Amino acid sequence: MTAAQTNPAKLTEYRQRRRACSNCALHCLCFPPSLYDGRRHLEELNLRQRWIKQGDHLFLSGQRLRSLFVVRVGSVKCYDLSPAGDTMVMGFRFPGELVGLDALDAGVHAGYVIGLEDTHYCEIPLSTLHRLQNSRLELRQLVTQLLCRVLADVRSLLQVIRHLDARARLAWFLLNLASRLTGQETIKCEFRLSMDRNDIANYLGLTIGTVSRTLTDYQKAGILSARGKSIQIFDVRALRKLSGSDPAVISLAKH
């Protein structure tokens, strides 16, 4: 029995919060399975909830790593600048997703993160993270696991870009987005893109023209509707086939 359970009001608050965070990458940090006192634990975490406006930076390349960030509401874009000044989009982060992990070795951010819209986030100070890693055994593996997942993500993007053509890349991108936006197994068939065509093109290693043309093709085929930034997917299975999730299609894309 936890201390939170001794006070019905606080217990309710605690439970609500726990449910709201259920899709968070760091859920097990804030809400460990067995706790002496859930509420007090949350307070000791020293979490800060803040927000940035569209176009504000969460951090810049070269800045010291002080905290990890988790998007709560909104979305951000992670990008690098090439020596020549071209932006190179590394990815996008949506509610529940973590930002800043890759700076853990150098202690310095290797890229920029900017809000694609007004975005709320949690900030977890590094000191808190380290303290918890020392005291709680199950958290010692957490960072490793999260890093492995980021690595797997980058690798799948790499595979997509190496082996799939423009149509398949875009299909993959849309499906990826549609499933991440729900934070669950399901797929969101109607949503607004928070990034522009340029960002999508750059991310997928294409040009804006190709992205636009391909979207038009999809619409002509009745697979989806794309009016500006609002997307409506009509035929998920067709997208899946195109994206190469379908084994029969992947074999067509072999090198």
Next chain:
Amino acid sequence: MTAAQTNPAKLTEYRQRRRACSNCALHCLCFPPSLYDGRRHLEELNLRQRWIKQGDHLFLSGQRLRSLFVVRVGSVKCYDLSPAGDTMVMGFRFPGELVGLDALDAGVHAGYVIGLEDTHYCEIPLSTLHRLQNSRLELRQLVTQLLCRVLADVRSLLQVIRHLDARARLAWFLLNLASRLTGQETIKCEFRLSMDRNDIANYLGLTIGTVSRTLTDYQKAGILSARGKSIQIFDVRALRKLSGSDPAVISLAKH
């Protein structure tokens, strides 16, 4: 004064070994800065030094992760199989480089590793790693750092494939190889490729024809000589320019 220093013969052996391993990714695991007894420490690590023949697998996808591996002599290829059965080359590992890290979260290897030639390696049991992480504070960060480095590597490959054309990709690949083969800052201008053209093409997201043609172009330009698997680089600066290390060139490759 360490115990090893009390015995001149053993001290010499220890020092030789330490030097031989100086380029190893896990050097600080085997040879921590301050040690009571270097030799005994090495014995307690329970390292195994083994080897595989060309074409043998170090491990298969789906196998349980039992150890990490470090290449000592030779080279290996890391690859995946697509659902359709096509191989997708993830990378190559040379002496001093680590293999198996990315399986740390699932505990199961997500890819295959095969010897490109007869290859000697060190095997570090997971249990040893965990024991050391618990007892030695500085090693607790080691895995994180190594993972971050792997992540950075994959990302740079991603950038190369997204933003550079065939000539630049190959130039980048050769320079990357040439510097990793020395294990230092310097570049090895004469070496043998241990992988075939197919592997290179797949790795760089090209076809074997393009790789071959591009190499021929380089030779016609007097930049290098490539007779089969033996490479001789004549003009490192030209390669650097082509690869996009040169800011003036990167700007040409913008999307």
Next chain:
DNA sequence: CGACGAATTGAAGCTGGTCAAGGAACGTGG
């Protein structure tokens, strides 16, 4: 409503893929 940036669309050109043929290198067995 008007103006600006973002997105679409078209035409032309180029890079790299595909397919097929020929040649070099390598290992094996006589």
Next chain:
DNA sequence: CCACGTTCCTTGACCAGCTTCAATTCGTCG
């Protein structure tokens, strides 16, 4: 050591897909 077969590599011709550049349309916000 040579003949042979196999695998790997090179080269050529042709073509598809994507990029480039420019013109037009859409959409959003003051």
